[in-house]
Amino acid sequence: MHMSDALISPEVGLSMLAIAGGALALSCRSCSREIRSGENLSQIPLMGVLGAFVFAAQMINFTIPGTGSSGHIAGALLLAVLLGPAAGFIVIASVLLVQALLFADGGLLAYGANLFNMGFIPCFLVYPFLWRPLISPNSSRQRIVTVSLVTGIIAMTAGAFTITVQTVLSGITTLPFFKFLMVIVPIHILIGVGEGLITASVVLFTFSSEGAELFLGPKSKRTGSRRTVVAFAIAAAVLAGMLSWFASSNPDGLEWSVARVESTEEAGQQPAADLLHQKSAELQQSTSLLPDYQLGTPKSTDSTAAGSAISWRTSAAGLIGSALTLTLVLLLAMVLKMRQKRSAVPLARG
Amino acid sequence: MSRLSSTIDGWRSFDSFAAEGLISGLDPRTIILSALCTVIAMTGAGKGEVMVLLPLAAFPLTLLVLADIPPMWLVKRILPVLPFALMIGLLNPWLEQGTVTLPGGAEISTGWFTLASITLRALISAATALLLIASVGLLNISRGLAGLRVPALFITQLQMLFRYFFVIGEEFQRMERAWRLRSGSRRGRMPLKLAAQLLQNLFLRSLARAGRIHNAMLARGFSGEVPAGAPLHWRLRDTVWLAGWAGFALLCHSNLPMLLGTLLTGQPQ
Amino acid sequence: MSHHYLHFNSVSFTYPDGTKALSEVSFEMHHGERIGLIGANGAGKSTLLQLLAGFLVAQSGSIDLGGLKITPSTIAEVRRTLGFVFQDADDQLFMPTVFEDVAFGPANLGVEEPELTPLVMNTLNRTGIAHLAHRPPYHLSGGQKRAAAIATVLASTPSMLVLDEPANALDPMARRRIIEQLRGFTHSQLIASHDLDLVLDLCHRVVVLHEGKVAAVAPPMTVFKNKELLEHCGLLPPLRMQELPPEGPQLKVVEGHHHEAALHHHTAEK
Incomplete structure (x- = not known):
């Protein structure tokens, strides 16, 4: 599921955009170096065509066995397996951008969050640290299916978890953290089943038709380790910084619960928005036509949400x-x- | 019509508006940046805010007017976004405890404002995204992104995605249609096993096509560098447009509408 | 330099899976000549073209192009003189617009801006699609795509064109246009096609492939009149040369008592 512009705050949106954008820039650099050196010339059409393939494949709704519900493939794990994490990430980034523009899935500001949840996690965390170490060129079919299924579910669940964190941090909806999690995780486990099975079937098929070594050679292993650890470390540091910033300015951000959503506490929320508000309020003061004019009782844009009768x-x-x-x-x-x-x-x- | 077919057709229709209208005379970067300003101002509005948001709808609507896009086209594409927003916001009237006094003296939960706010946000952001690409066009969006220093490889990837979505999508459409004709179901889902087989098949064809494109590139002397498209030109009208919308977003954010409204109704409280 | 332009000298190729695609193929082609390459499916046409473009490397024999032997080390130079038009124009038009696609080849050869745009527009004019320059390829019709694909290779000023099914899946008008265009070019042309009418219209000579071997090299009329040869190679003469069967379904008169005509009548009523 896509994180939406309707639920995101500018600070969460822009931080995620910075993280995902940074990862994208690094991926582009490492991939174009390989292409320019001439060692991977076929990568450009391959990435383009597989992007189109994943895009089209997402349009197919299939039934998830044993549940009666339906899902569609997200494709990032598959792309990471077939192209390597960096190229896979670039491809999924292009797919998500087109979705944001064409179907308004997510939105412009939520793009970074979506790219992180649906691209970064599968390509740079799940693939190099789980899928790849567990699969070798002579892994059995059984093993490939099991590993893909489990890692598919993990990738989806992790994505659902980060969606929840991002939504709650943004503070637009009042849904409490754990309730939100309880709603969103089961759905994503189901989606993960479909994702894992489809990934397994295409991977098995490709391995048998093209040879597993092509995708599991020493080269793909190298790109799957050190660089991603570094990228991960940087992302984790940025994320931690962001979280601590929130934690300090918005103490109840993560443990938001129904009981706490009360008028008095509400007024102190939305830290960065406050910063903007402050600025704009200053601006307003200085440019105001009626300097002594007062907006509604509890001034500032939070007024309607502030609970006091307006x-x-x-x-x-x-x-x-x-x-x-x-x-x-x-x-x-x-x-x-x-x-x-x-x-x-x-x-x-x- | 299946989702795939409607997507392909929809994608074509997206491109058909871009060629005409005032918007095409602007640098695509201008439109991208002004759309971002609008979205940031929108997301920066307070939780239950409605009034700050409403005027921001002017941005997508201006694109709609200037690019000559039929309103029904937008309505049809924007409706699917609504259920999601409603689902997220629907509990708020019961979860929130603050109240607002209405004209008759009745009090309602501030949650209704939150719900309205979330719905409005969903609509504005969806409309902005859809109209951005409809008024500027797939191709110029990627040009604009390139002009904004987005890495060349990513731009090439986007353009290849646009290009081959039609080819691969139509191939897939034929396979899917063949299935639908024989399965008797016009809509609906596919059994997982069949979907997997279909995808395997399509995947193999895609791989073969990538190989042929690669050959075609080699045959024309490709050595790793994809030539850049025509350079963009930033003109005065671009500055005016961007400054106008950025200023507007800022004014909305600092509650210009409220000021205007109070001036007009003479309610200085 | 030899008096002929292209020379296949007992070329053999076997795919890694053991399929023998070509064996001892030899023929030659003169400057400015148009040669049709015909044969049933699986006769080896595609393999031959792939060898020529250097996508595959022959196990034995040699191919000379303009006095240059095609080897992995000369292939860059060979590709510069060779304009390869693929069977599926969608494989060839990979850039976002027609203009950029046509510019792709020359740009890779080092042509730069003050010269590049006039070169591209000139090429587009020659193929009659200058008005489509800034359209994305997915908005073009089949015939326009084919013309654009030809423009993309012409822009690199090759001295020889290699065309794989140039009129495949085109409507009659577009097909006619492509044929006339090809006839107008002075390049040497190697045209692989199942469309024997096109070959008859265009080519000075044909090379008939059968199961990886050259079955005949001769002017088209000579080949198409040789019924045994055609039958042996799994081919049929061009429609134009086929005699109409003595009693065909070409019923022109609708008469009530004839049962076929009655059938026509019946369907017309529906």
Whole structure:
């Protein structure tokens, strides 16, 4: 499942974007070095075509045996096995970006979080530390299926766990951490079953048709170890930094529970947003048309959530104001549009 | 129609708007960055905030108007996003304990505001993403990303993905259609075993195709460097556009609508 | 340099799985000549083209192109003189737009910007698709894709074109256009095709392959009139040369009492 823009806060979104983006930049560097050196020229079409393959494969809903529910492949583990972790990560990053744009799966700001949950974890944690060490060129079919199934489930569950952490840290929804986890994990275990089985079947098939050595040679082992440990360490450090930042400014972020969502505590939340608010409030003070003017009782954007009874007059004023703003901008767009029609200059490129 | 077929057709339709309209006269980087500003301002709004969010819908709607995209096109694509937002936000009216007093004197939970806020967020972010690519086009998005210093290999990968999704997707579509014609089920899921076989088959074809493309590249002297596309030009109108939207996002964030509204209704409290 | 341009000298190739694809294949081709390469499925046409482009390496025999022996060390130079048009244009058009695809070859050969754009546009004009320059390949029709694929190789200014099924899956108009275009080029051309009408239209000579061996090298008319040869190689003469069967289904008159005509009548009513 995709983490959504609707549930993410800018600080979580941007930190995840930084981590995933960094991992992507490093992966691109190591892959393009290999391609440029001429030792891996076939990698470019292979990555492109397999990306298209995974994208198309995701459209197939299949029944997960014994459950009656359906799922589709996410593909990152498979890509890591077939292309190596770095190239696999690049491919899944391209697939997720297109999904974010074409289906609004996730969103622009949540892209980093999604790439971390669905790309980084399977490619840089599950594949090099679990799948690869457990499989050798003469592993039995049974073993490949079992390992793929188990690692598929682990990858999905870990992803579900990080989704929960990201959502709760963002603090847009009030769902408590453990309840959220209880809802989301079982679904992802099921998805993991499908993921694991499909991965196993395609891997087995490929190994038998193309030869396992191609994918399990010493080269793939090398790329699967040291570099990923370093990448992992960096990511862990950034993540830890981020978490501690939150922990200090938002003490109940992780243990958010129903009981705690009370008006008094609420006001102190959303740390970085507060920072932005503070800035914008300053700006507002300095640019305000009516300097002595007071917004609704508990000032700041948290007012509606703040629980204290808010006068409907304030809300009505706000609603009218936002509708007005929206209308004004759209009118402007219409005017631009008319001008564009009138001038009718073909703006075609090239 | 299966999801795959509708995706392929949808993908084609995405590209058909991009060629015309004011948007194509702008640098794709401008649109990407202004979309990001909007989304960041949106996510930065407080938890139960509705008023700050509403005006932000102006960004996607402006794209819609300027790129001449039929509103129904957007509505059809945006609806699937709603259930997810509702599912996440639906418990909030009962989970939250704060209240808001309504005109009649009735009090409702602040959770309703949270629910409305989450729904609005989902709609705005989805509309922004969909309209970003619809108004700019697949190709120009990747150009814009390249202009924003995204690594060349990733851009090549994106472009290859666009390019071969049609080829592989259509191959898959034929196989899936053959299955549907014989299985009698027009919609619905596939047994896992069959899905696995289908994917194996498609995978093998994809591998073979990658080999042929590789040959075609070699035959034309490929040595590891994919030539870059045409360079982008940042012009004054790009600066105006970006500054305008960034400023707008900031103003919305600092509660401009409330200010406007109070001015208008004369409710200085 | 020899008087002929391309020379296959008893070339044999066996795939790693033991399939013998070509054995002792020899023929030669002159400057500016168009040669059709025909044969049933599995006769070895594809293998022969792959050897020529250096994607495969022959176990024995030699191939000379313009006086240069094709070996792994000369292959870069060979590919520069060879324009290879693949059977599936989707394999050949891998760049995001037609323009960039056509520019790919020359750019790899070191052509740079002030010269590159005019070269590309010029090539696109020659193949009649300049108006498609900035379209992505997935928006093109089959015929346009084929024309674009040909443009991509022409842009590298090859001296010889190798075409694998150039008119495959094209509608009659597009097929006609491609044939006329190919006829207009002065390049030496090696055209592998099942479309014997196309071969008859275009080629000066044909090389007939049968089970990996050269069964005949002769002008198309001579080959297509030789029924035993064609039958032996699993081929049929071009449609144009096939005599119409004495009593065919070419019923033009619809008459109630003829049962076939009645059938037509019946379906028409539906």
